[in-house]
Amino acid sequence: MGVEGIGASVVRKEDRRFITGRGRYVDDIKLAGMTYAHFVRSPHAHAKVRNIDSSEAMKMPGVIGVHTGKELVEDKIGNLICGWAVSSKDGTPMKMGAWPAMAPETVRFVGQAVAVVIAETKNQARDAAEAVVVDYEELPAAADIRAAIKPGAPQLHPEAPGNVVYDWALGDEAAVKDAFSKAANVVSLELTNNRLVPNAMEPRAAIADYDEAEEHFTLYTTSQNPHVARLVLSAFYNIAQEHKLRVVAPDVGGGFGSKIFIYPEEMVALWASKKVRRPVKWTGDRSEAFLTDAHGRDHISKAEMAFDKDNKILALRVKTHANFGAYMSLFSSSVPTYLYATLLSGQYNIPAIYAEVMGVYTNTTPVDAYRGAGRPEASFLLERLMETAARQLKVDPAELRRKNFITSFPHQTPVIMAYDIGDFGASLDAALKAIDYAGFPARKENARKEGKLRGIGFSCYIEACGIAPSKAVGSLGAGVGLWESAEVRVNPVGTIEILTGSHSHGQGHETTFAQLVAERLGIPISQVSIVHGDTDKVQFGMGTYGSRSAAVGLTAILKAMEKVESKAKKIAAHQLEASEDDIVIENGEFKVTGTDKAIALPMVALAAYTAHNLPDGMEPGLKEGAFYDPTNFTFPAGAYICELEVDSATGKTSFVNFVAADDFGRLINPMIVEGQVHGGLAQGIGQALLEGAVYDVNGQPVTASFMDYTMPRADDLPSFKLSHTTTLCPGNPLGVKGCGEAGAIGASAAVINAITDAIGNNKLEMPATSDRVWHAIHGSA
Amino acid sequence: MYATTYHRPSSVDEAAALFTKGSEAKYLAGGHTLIPVMKQRLASPSDVIDLGKIKDLIGLEVSADTVTIKTATTHHDVAASGPVQRAIPALAHLASMIGDPAVRYRGTIGGSIANNDPAADYPAAVLALGATIRTNKRSIAADDFFKGLFSTALADGEIITQVAFPIPAKAGYSKFPHPASRFALTGVFVVKTKSGDVRVAATGASQNGVMRIAAIEAALKANWSPGALDSVTIPDKGLMSDIHGSSDYRANLIKVMAQRAVAAAG
Amino acid sequence: MxxxxxxxxxxxxxxxxxxxxxxxxxxxxxxxxxxxxxxxxxxxxxxxxxxxxxxxxxxxxxxxxxxxxxxxxxxxxISKGDELHPMQAAFRDNHGLQCGYCTPGMIMSAIDIVNRYGGKLDEDTVRHELEGNICRCTGYHNIVKSVLDAAGRMRVSQAAE
Missing domain, CATH: 3.10.20.30 (Beta-grasp domain)
Structure with a gap:
């Protein structure tokens, strides 16, 4: 059965339902008596809500109720929380304004909900929502970071003077200053990390079902972490007690971080379900997704790097402004701090780093974790800076990197992280070989003869995944522990159910997690079911994000498996009248080593459940659980190289080649790993070339549909050339590191480095649209 | 979308009669312009009158001098038509670049030009080729048809029945697609007529919708070659400017797309 | 109504x-x-x-x-009982889907592409023809691979019929 074990590219068990149209997403679910919610949303970026008149709406056909933010206050429904406390460098806690699920007094971004209509049909709810008359008093808006921090800027929250949430710093300022004073060369760069809209293809949706007899709620929701949703909804929002709330995240159509958070819509759906005593369904459309899904990135930064005369890095200084939007979303505070500045050492030996981050409120959609969350911003900044340095110092960009690579492990960076293992030279070598770097000058010359500008760009990223030791994140302000739980149930007939707190919304856990079982027990994956996404079935879990499901979630399964195996071996030994130490598990059998005596797993399982003949004192049954708390982050790393051509007449870029050499540690299913990399690369390339959420000066979104926000299409992207180098992660027994975010973290710098190389102008912001590239070539602004 | 009443007439006269009965009726052919707008609740027709099933309005004919495309003929059917590909290859090429394959199966020429979206492809061909728009009431020359953004010479309730394109000596279309919408960020259609006249139209560029480009026409009339445009400068006055293309960039695209269209035309 | x-x-x-x-x-x-x-x-x-x-x-x-x-x-x-359509099978075998949300539309579009192009499909054509289908998970790499694979399978299955 090795063909289905660890390292095998097994086709996915879950695919059959998706390719036959039998997936079950939230909007596919219909409950008896279901009603439909439609939200009344602010058309203004900043306004006082003077009055809401729902009298006409209440008369519309099919309308059951219209509810407003004032009622939420009356019912003592809690405001949305931010679950990670970050303090400013002067020690003051972050300054948070209140975020009610529906605004009773003030709206602070276009799309913020002020009321909800519940009706018999979706169309009726939407028709009536238009009849709700909201009297707004418009206020001036601060639509971006620069506008928000200007003296005299419109103020969003009284709690946050100057619109500043925190002014945070990490590192040794004095040591950095000292290093810069001794530098032979200083390289500096200003850059923007453009705001992105996650745009999972399934829009968010929620169905809330209040059972009056049991005083119990069920919430079907598009969540990456249903248990966290239940915890937050019960502990902070006062909607239901935890044991009276079941949260189900069935098939979820992509998340990329945006479905981690607990949003106003599911809160209101639950609350409204109790009000109307019927199930309430809300299905967002794409326009609502653009307005209300947490956006990602949105930094402006200045960075300086000091080099000695041998081109060794002495120090790095970074000052970043991060846009939080109008409210602090669930994990937003951690993204530009502990998930960003802690990665600023990259793959390099940097003796001193000092990073300052100012978090800023603006009248825009809240910003939170989006695939990579902080690490793409760090990687982009550092890798743009390295390329800029190579050009300024007139050295080969690959060799400048190599010269500064960290080569001995463990390595303590000056910004918290302790890298456990890696071989950055190996991945760079693999990438250089894959792209035939030696042949590049000749290719560039040939392209020049054909009138094309050809460029090559590097990105050597590192990320911190598998977040993370609970004690460590707790000491940094996290409101939760980031362990994972698992339960292994061996049924009396020997089939196996794995209950996991991880959540699969495209990652293929139903296959990869089963592969671990196949590897351990030598049974086919068809005998294993993975159960996830339902708080009634799985005891607890922290969900899936931060590339943590293999490193943390799968390790928890392994720990539970070990307990099951240990008990099963005892039973087998008892049945076979052998010593437990002599029992080995092979091909689904428990064998006495060196003999032909064996008992098959189903017989062991049956023995466990009949309990007719168990060792003395043993409990019946064969089911074990485990909680696993990681000992460190994991550190996937790799080298990406992009080769492309630019049409100088139009500024259009065309990929020639994109190679990725990643070190993810052990691969459970290489096919699925590569799929994750492809998707990440597409999002990183999308950020570099195509995507960018834009607001006008009044805070009106300019890019609020696929007509204006450029989603990467098949013809925008190349086929990718992937390879892997391997250093096994010492921090977990499987040696895995995580692969879900790498592409999104590493790709954008490689693309921009390649374009700026091609056009000979280093000043180019993302997204590098044809317009921007053309202007960068031809010099006009 | 708001409530509406759907009608499926079987003749042009029946459609026109239905139109007068509706308080705010709209015609629909493929629906790929109107339905998205209705879904966004930006249009609220009382009645939707489907021209897409009227047999007289579907199909195309190619004679020695003219390609005639009936109003409810889909982009796909124009793009895939062997006779059109032979008579005016640039027109078939243009049709093959509208939207995406699923849109081309439904979208129609009549719907496109009646809407006169400033970034739609067809208006460039209609204007550059000097087509004649025939309606249930009259014939309108292309030069008189387009009246600025989303505006045409069509009277209320008037139905385009067909568009007649004179077959030129040479024609080419080059489009720089809008990266998100895939409409034309700028598209240029160049034509050398059989009488030696040159007509050039650009779409996606002007704040007033499709327009002819006199400077390029003059240069190409003197010398039909991409190089003839090297010294032409297109002013950016009156051109659209947005996050995907500033006005000076669009001015540049007009020239570059024109050069590529000429190269394609041969 | x-x-x-x-x-x-x-x-x-x-x-x-x-x-x-x-x-x-x-x-x-x-x-x-x-x-x-x-x-x-x-x-x-x-x-x-x-x-x-x-x-x-x-x-x-x-x-x-x-x-x-x-x-x-x-x-x-599109499947015949338990027998998957060759396009469905190709998406599964080539890992042409992740979250599965875009997949039904992708498969329906892809079948149409193969129907129109028959054996003349290449990577560039597939990428261009998929212009009207957005996927956020796969980066399209394996979708393109799936369509090209299915084109071969559909030729074989049509030849067999």
């Missing part, structure tokens, strides 16, 4: 629905064929693609009245 009659996946169906009902809503809400998805509201993402009279169209941009009398095939109607 109007009564519409059409054939869906080979079965005659009839429904009384508001005229503003879109084909995708008829399929999902009235016929419980929830494999056809809605991923945008601007007729761009292609998650809703079905075949009407053999052509791949966006069911979110078709009023039910327009589909009256036509023959509609959805993702639920």
């Amino acid at each position: 109007s009564t519409v009659k059409l054939t869906v996946n080979g079965k005659a169906v009839s429904a009384d629905v508001e005229d503003r009902t879109l084909l995708v809503n008829l399929l999902r809400d009235h016929l419980n064929l929830t494999g056809t998805h809605v991923g945008c509201d601007t007729s761009q993402c292609g998650a809703c693609v079905v075949h009407i009279d053999g052509r791949a169209v966006k069911s979110c941009t078709v009023l039910v009245g327009q589909a009256d009398g036509s023959n509609v095939t959805t993702i639920e109607g």
Whole structure:
């Protein structure tokens, strides 16, 4: 059965339902008596809500109720929380304004909900929502970071003077200053990390079902972490007690971080379900997704790097402004701090780093974790800076990197992280070989003869995944522990159910997690079911994000498996009248080593459940659980190289080649790993070339549909050339590191480095649209 | 979308009669312009009158001098038509670049030009080729048809029945697609007529919708070659400017797309 | 309200629905064929693609009245019993899907592409032809691979028939 074990590219068990149209997403679910919610949303970026008149709406056909933010206050429904406390460098806690699920007094971004209509049909709810008359008093808006921090800027929250949430710093300022004073060369760069809209293809949706007899709620929701949703909804929002709330995240159509958070819509759906005593369904459309899904990135930064005369890095200084939007979303505070500045050492030996981050409120959609969350911003900044340095110092960009690579492990960076293992030279070598770097000058010359500008760009990223030791994140302000739980149930007939707190919304856990079982027990994956996404079935879990499901979630399964195996071996030994130490598990059998005596797993399982003949004192049954708390982050790393051509007449870029050499540690299913990399690369390339959420000066979104926000299409992207180098992660027994975010973290710098190389102008912001590239070539602004 | 009443007439006269009965009726052919707008609740027709099933309005004919495309003929059917590909290859090429394959199966020429979206492809061909728009009431020359953004010479309730394109000596279309919408960020259609006249139209560029480009026409009339445009400068006055293309960039695209269209035309 | 009659996946169906009902809503809400998805509201993402009279169209941009009398095939109607359509099998075998949300539309569009191009498909053509289908998970790499693989399989299965 090795063909289905660890390292095998097994086709996915879950695919059959998706390719036959039998997936079950939230909007596919219909409950008896279901009603439909439609939200009344602010058309203004900043306004006082003077009055809401729902009298006409209440008369519309099919309308059951219209509810407003004032009622939420009356019912003592809690405001949305931010679950990670970050303090400013002067020690003051972050300054948070209140975020009610529906605004009773003030709206602070276009799309913020002020009321909800519940009706018999979706169309009726939407028709009536238009009849709700909201009297707004418009206020001036601060639509971006620069506008928000200007003296005299419109103020969003009284709690946050100057619109500043925190002014945070990490590192040794004095040591950095000292290093810069001794530098032979200083390289500096200003850059923007453009705001992105996650745009999972399934829009968010929620169905809330209040059972009056049991005083119990069920919430079907598009969540990456249903248990966290239940915890937050019960502990902070006062909607239901935890044991009276079941949260189900069935098939979820992509998340990329945006479905981690607990949003106003599911809160209101639950609350409204109790009000109307019927199930309430809300299905967002794409326009609502653009307005209300947490956006990602949105930094402006200045960075300086000091080099000695041998081109060794002495120090790095970074000052970043991060846009939080109008409210602090669930994990937003951690993204530009502990998930960003802690990665600023990259793959390099940097003796001193000092990073300052100012978090800023603006009248825009809240910003939170989006695939990579902080690490793409760090990687982009550092890798743009390295390329800029190579050009300024007139050295080969690959060799400048190599010269500064960290080569001995463990390595303590000056910004918290302790890298456990890696071989950055190996991945760079693999990438250089894959792209035939030696042949590049000749290719560039040939392209020049054909009138094309050809460029090559590097990105050597590192990320911190598998977040993370609970004690460590707790000491940094996290409101939760980031362990994972698992339960292994061996049924009396020997089939196996794995209950996991991880959540699969495209990652293929139903296959990869089963592969671990196949590897351990030598049974086919068809005998294993993975159960996830339902708080009634799985005891607890922290969900899936931060590339943590293999490193943390799968390790928890392994720990539970070990307990099951240990008990099963005892039973087998008892049945076979052998010593437990002599029992080995092979091909689904428990064998006495060196003999032909064996008992098959189903017989062991049956023995466990009949309990007719168990060792003395043993409990019946064969089911074990485990909680696993990681000992460190994991550190996937790799080298990406992009080769492309630019049409100088139009500024259009065309990929020639994109190679990725990643070190993810052990691969459970290489096919699925590569799929994750492809998707990440597409999002990183999308950020570099195509995507960018834009607001006008009044805070009106300019890019609020696929007509204006450029989603990467098949013809925008190349086929990718992937390879892997391997250093096994010492921090977990499987040696895995995580692969879900790498592409999104590493790709954008490689693309921009390649374009700026091609056009000979280093000043180019993302997204590098044809317009921007053309202007960068031809010099006009 | 708001409530509406759907009608499926079987003749042009029946459609026109239905139109007068509706308080705010709209015609629909493929629906790929109107339905998205209705879904966004930006249009609220009382009645939707489907021209897409009227047999007289579907199909195309190619004679020695003219390609005639009936109003409810889909982009796909124009793009895939062997006779059109032979008579005016640039027109078939243009049709093959509208939207995406699923849109081309439904979208129609009549719907496109009646809407006169400033970034739609067809208006460039209609204007550059000097087509004649025939309606249930009259014939309108292309030069008189387009009246600025989303505006045409069509009277209320008037139905385009067909568009007649004179077959030129040479024609080419080059489009720089809008990266998100895939409409034309700028598209240029160049034509050398059989009488030696040159007509050039650009779409996606002007704040007033499709327009002819006199400077390029003059240069190409003197010398039909991409190089003839090297010294032409297109002013950016009156051109659209947005996050995907500033006005000076669009001015540049007009020239570059024109050069590529000429190269394609041969 | 109007009564519409059409054939869906080979079965005659009839429904009384508001005229503003879109084909995708008829399929999902009235016929419980929830494999056809809605991923945008601007007729761009292609998650809703079905075949009407053999052509791949966006069911979110078709009023039910327009589909009256036509023959509609959805993702639920392309396999023969337990035997997957070659395009479905190719998506599975090439890991052409992750979250699965865009997949039904992708498959329906891809079948149409192969039907139109037959054996003349190459990577560039597939990428261009997939312009109307957006995927956020796969980076399209394995979708393109799946379509090219399926093109070969469909030639073989057509030859066998």
